[in-house]
Amino acid sequence: MQLYHHPFCAHSRLVRLAFGEMGIDHLLIEERVWERRPEFLTLNPAGTTPVLVEGNGLVVPGVDVITEYLDETRGAVLGDRRLLPPDSLARIEVRRLAGWFNHKFFTEVSEPLIREKVYKRYMPRELGGGPPDMAVIRAARSNIRYHLHYIGWLLKARNWLAGERMSYADLAAAAHISCVDYLGDVPWDEDEGAKIWYARIKSRPAFRPLLALTMAGMPPAPCYADLDF
Template sequence: MATLHSYPFCPHSRFVRLALAETGLETDIVEEKPWERRIPFLEMNPAGNLPLLVVDDGLAVPGARGIADYLDDVCGGDLRDRRLLPQEIADRVEVRRLLDWFLGKFHEEVSDYLATEKIYKRFMPAELGGGPPDMGAIRAARTNVRYHLKYIGFLISKRNWLSGDQMTYADLAAAAHLSVVDYLGDVPWEENEMAKEWYARVKSRRSFRALLADRVPGMAPADHYADLDF
């Protein structure tokens, strides 16, 4: 059985957990605290980034994009109409463009700030950067999430799912990153009903159940976090 090294509130790890659940590939999950940089983990993945998928033959596949591509290479053809990276070239380009948006831009401007300042730093020792959150970074993330939410609403106003008619990696990446922000109560859902309706559809899927069960020790989620109807 494959093994996924991940952290429950790492947004990239959450994306891969969703992708694995939608693909149907069973994995053992090993919790990896990203700030610890354990030597055995670095020997498998010198970059030290999460997540990391180690498959049965020992192949180590690092990073959210790398794992998504691996899953499509290995399982995509068998999924047929449930394929998360579409067959048509133009559709694949659009999915990858949105992956760059959410795994890159959204992460850098919103989810990385909030996960680090509100969650990671609670458990990191001071010598590794732990301590009180940077309120300036939190304010910036709360400002930035608003235009990302508007962009999601714009896409859904023209499409059934973010990249087109079918759910793809783009939806899973966006929802995974938003789920961390939503746990913390920092998504202004009242500002965009279309984005809220789309997110409710994604978090109602069976693949999302494990994410909704995650809890930060000593920090309860927003009241609506696990409510499928908001």
């Protein structure tokens, strides 16, 4: 199995975490989507990561499609470790919260921060590269606060974000937050419940490859790989 990804694509990180939790071996292929490679656009005309390619050549594009596909093809054998629970009502809540982070948090926080502080460093000016827009960064830093409070509010009545077991909801939230945490833009003193939850999930073996990630010229924030932050 191959995964076309970018190290700072939060959606790709979610799939990598799911692979780790499911014990799925895979090959990572880094893709700079702004280059618009014809070969990659053949796999996914939308030009976005992640894209999964099975050993038989089956192409599965996009984070929502990939997570559903992994559950349909591998989820049933995982028992109580299944990331999308079998109960229909529980599945609704997992999907709702995964959508919250994959779309709302992405739009308001992780995508603008990653675009301004990471992607624009590598993009040519004609494609939008250049210095970061500090107004965009300030807005994203402000937005993350109410998302952390929402996580903390959910955890007042639950062990994990969507219920009593870890699910795609937790992996989605952690994937996006991990990108922002690398950049040092998570105000961890904002909500103690959210901080405790993230410490739990970043301590899992599936998280180790993400915590080992570094980018040339931009080292991670001091707390990024610290399990006792």
